[in-house]
Amino acid sequence: MSPQSPPATASSAPEPQLSAFTAGIEGPWQMERVIGVVGESLPRTARLSVVRDESPRDPTTAWVLRATTSNLRYTDRGETNALGAVQEGLGRPAAVNAAFIAIRKSAAWWALAQDERRAIFEEQSHHIGIGLDYLPGVARQLYHSREVGEPFDFLTWFEYAPEFASAFDRLLDRLRATMEWTYVEREVDIRLSRCPMI
């Protein structure tokens, strides 16, 4: 709210965090490969950064995708607890590999009612169940991009140790074979490695 912004209300839960994935010549993650899985790909650059959206932009930036964290929109209480019991956070020293996967679903997906999307997402496609098989090896953060006017609906960020790379590929193979993925009309898969601290 601007220009008169009332004081924020006190709250203990994490607020949605608007973030920007910026691709260019600077940044802590080196782009190893860019795969246009479905539809138009994204230009490969040397580096990728994840920054708060308010950060000043480097003029050498090639492209930027904005997105926000949010509450979980399908996960039920049992699933939330199961995930919470085993998942680990981003930034683990051994997790020097990352994947940035940008997804856009079709108009047909967004025209479904909540119960229909949930049924395809989990009861038919086992999205949460499949994901659980790869925790805590894979740490991840989901960002929502659709509501901030971007060309993708979701930007997903994964971090894992190099010895987990083939398991991560199996995870993606399983998800891409599901009913849910028949609604994916654009998917770009970017693999990265953390640049050594200087």
Add this chain to the structure above:
Amino acid sequence: MSPQSPPATASSAPEPQLSAFTAGIEGPWQMERVIGVVGESLPRTARLSVVRDESPRDPTTAWVLRATTSNLRYTDRGETNALGAVQEGLGRPAAVNAAFIAIRKSAAWWALAQDERRAIFEEQSHHIGIGLDYLPGVARQLYHSREVGEPFDFLTWFEYAPEFASAFDRLLDRLRATMEWTYVEREVDIRLSRCPMI
């Protein structure tokens, strides 16, 4: 995405529309009263407009709240069909009264899992069922504000004819008495009337 924006993918469903509610001395809706129902209120001004977020800002604007339309997040297929059979759109000539209701829910609400939020929203609070009792008299549009970094979670816009004003108040009384509303930590209720065309 900027500065290199790939062409948008063809799609037949409505895309989320980022909008701005701007309060000041200009605009088609005259502010009749502003009620801080729970928590801090908003400053009353002469007029309110609903514009696309990219619109140039009038320098006399007192405050702006941004939000986006999105897909429905609780409504199941049966409810979607029931609503679709009776609801009417905004902009009806006889609907010269409007209500702008801004709501923020608590951290406890956002910490709930999807099934828990749905159960409170509909099975316990009958939010959709209560709303159906007032269709098609009340036309409405829900905007999501939480994910775009604003102090409210939802901005709701209602339009109705003057003879429906007391029914609209009963609708609000019923919703505010529900379990769902125990999670509302800030609510501002602004009533407006459409300015006659000159």
